Amino acid sequence: MKITYNWLKDFINLKISPESLAEKLTLAGLEVVSLEKVKGDTVLEIEITSNRLDWLSVLGIAREVSAITQEKLKLSSQLKFSHFGNSTKSSAKDFGLKVQVEDKKDCPFYSGRIISGLKVGPSPVWLKEKLELLGCRSVNNVVDITNYILFTYGQPLHAFDLDLLSQKQVQVRRALKGEEITLIDGETKLLDPEILVIADLKKPIALAGIMGGKATEVTAQTRNILLESAIFNPVLIRRAKQKLGLQSESAYRFERGVDPQMAQLASCQAQRLICQLAGGTAQAVKFSSNLKFTSPVIKLDAQEVDKLLGLSIPVKRMVQIFNQLGLKVKALASGVLAVSIPSFRADLKLPVDLIEELARIYGYDKIPQTFPEIIPGKNITQAHDIVGGLKNILVALGLQEVITYSLIDRTLLARAQMQQPEKLVEILNPLSREQEILRPTLLPSLMRCVAFNLNQQPEKVNIFEVAHTFLAPEAGVQENLFLGLALSGSNTCLTPSGVIKDQLSLLHLKGILERLFEKLGVKDFDFLSQGHNKFDILIKGEKVGVMLGVNAGVLKEFEIKNHQVILGEVNLAKLFLYLGVERKFCALPKYPPIARDISFIMKDNILINDLVKKMQDSGGQLLRVVKVVDYYQGKQIPAGFKGFTVSCVYRAEDRTLTEAEVTPFYNATCSLLQECFGAKLR
Secondary structure (H helix, E strand, C coil), rough: CCEEHHHHHCCCCCCCCCHHHHHHHHHHCCCEEEEEEEEEEEEEECCCCCCCHHHHHHHHHHHHHHHHHHHCCCCCHHHCCCCCCCCCCCCCCCCCCCCEEEECCCCCCCEEEEEEECCCCCCCCHHHHHHHHCCCCCCCCCHHHHHHHHHHHHHEEEEEEHHHHHEEEEEECCCCCEEEEECCCCCCCEECCCCCCCCEEEEEEEECCCCEEHHHHCCCCCCCCEEEEEEHHHHHHHHHHHHHCCCCHHHHHHHHCCCCCCCHHHHHHHHHHHHHHHEEEEEEEEEEEEECCCEEEEEEEHHHHHHHHHHCCCCHHHHHHHHHHHEEEEEEEECCEEEEEECCCCCCCCCCHHHHHHHHHCCCCCCCCCCCCCCCCCCCCHHHHHHHHHHHHHEEEEEEEEHHHHHHHEEHHHCCCCCCCCCCCEEECCCCCHHHEEECCCHHHHHHHHHHHHCCCEEEEEEEEEEEEECCCCCCEEEEEEEEEEEEEEEEEEEECCCEEEEECCCHHHHHHHHHHHCCCCEEEEEEEECCCCCCCCCCCCEEEEEEEHHHHHHHCCCCCCCCCCEEEEEEHHHHHHHHCCCCCCCCCCCCCEEEEEEEEEECCCCCCHHHHHHHHHHHCCEEEEEEEEEEEECCCCCCEEEEEEEEEEEECCCCCHHHHHHHHHHHHHHHHHHHHHEEEC
């Protein structure tokens, strides 16, 4: 949108330079993208947002400048009326003109003013210069006046040569399939029923809201005109211009919506100028209207303004800003304003919209800069919040989430060699055999998912799913939330000695679950062996899940070759009973630790977890960490034994430990390993 500095001065007494004006407009949200001095004037190009149709006119920009500079807006006497008469009292001659609107939804308002006896010729210099500064070519005095009104008030107009209309009849209708029109730019367009046209009895004479036709354009031979002012459906205008590949100043405004109360006003102003500059005589007005506009009222509490913006704007200044923006204000109570919204501000719908207007005009720079208040979040206790955190932890550990169907077939349970519960939830009328029952466990579905992914030949498959399982005891359907995990393949590590592949096993799944439980604050968990490749997951002695290695028979059922598959399942309802999501932050240790490593061999049937727990329980207050740092089975270790290196970390909170203090604890730990586990020190 282009405007000129001198054109704005027709509406407001500007006392600031164009450069200062451009800066103030930009700070208020009307970004001035260019500033150019031409012929003693300054052209400002402004970026207009799609919701501000009122900015598509000099008058609309002038309102903003009035509010920003606190200068009074200068309006002519005609602009002070909100409604104009529907007929012209000068002459009743209407040349037998008839106006017909086919669908009021396509065109809720249409008026045609007849002006006779005019003389079409060149425009005066002032009018030519105003239009040419905006990049609009001067045509003749009548056409230039319609363009002048468009730029000034934002209402597109069009003038037809009245004598060229067939039988003096105007129709606003949809185009017929196959109809054509030659436009004023010389192009011929093929039309269809999605396009709205202005037509006489024989043919279309204009594309509604876009461009006029060549057949009825105003020329030097024109003596009588029909001055059109209308409101068209914005959706129709936008679709038509895109379909036909056309663009015009009129379409640019109509597709965004125009001020419903400006159509008659702009028509009156154009009529006055045409009679003044072209010497015509105003005749009758023909119109069709379905407009009903009631100004909505928004209540605004000054305290809400202070609360939202963080600064106190005096109520008197608020009223001033609203009045200068063209809004009518009425005080209801102490600090409460009733703001009446005019037709040209359809973007104002809520109190927060009015607060934004106050912030723009009062000045964003006056809003104090403060750091945002950081309020620690409350403890996470809702199940869906915990599940979200659980998923984030697993993704961080390298797993990928999958979603499988709740409905499965019975054969899937059999293929997975899962023990079928007595009471399955059966579907009475399944759509297919694959949807016979609601799954009682997640593991068969995860097995099928692993098989599919391995068939795509990836290096490894690390997946998990959080979903419900279903059983049907006597009391009814029982629905439980479970976590299912599945691992297969190997981790690949690149070392100086070459590539090492670490086959995924139960130890990897155990490590994932340990890390998950630690993050969730779960304590006293354990993994109890139930035979070959199967462990129960315990928390404080209660079973909450299971992890297992899939046997060869099941792998064959799912056509998995040369891969081991590890599965795990955890009952989340039980797990949630042992969460410790509260967090306490501790200071970093002030004093350094002392680490002692113990290397030993022990029998293969002894669980290292039992050994580590025993060392932690008997290590005393100075023992902080016990961890396995090396594990070995091979030629140097006797058959039936395994070698370990355990690192013990000692630290005191109030001093630096000495060797003399640590040695007794170290010796006691070595004796413990020998006496309780039969370990042989290396």
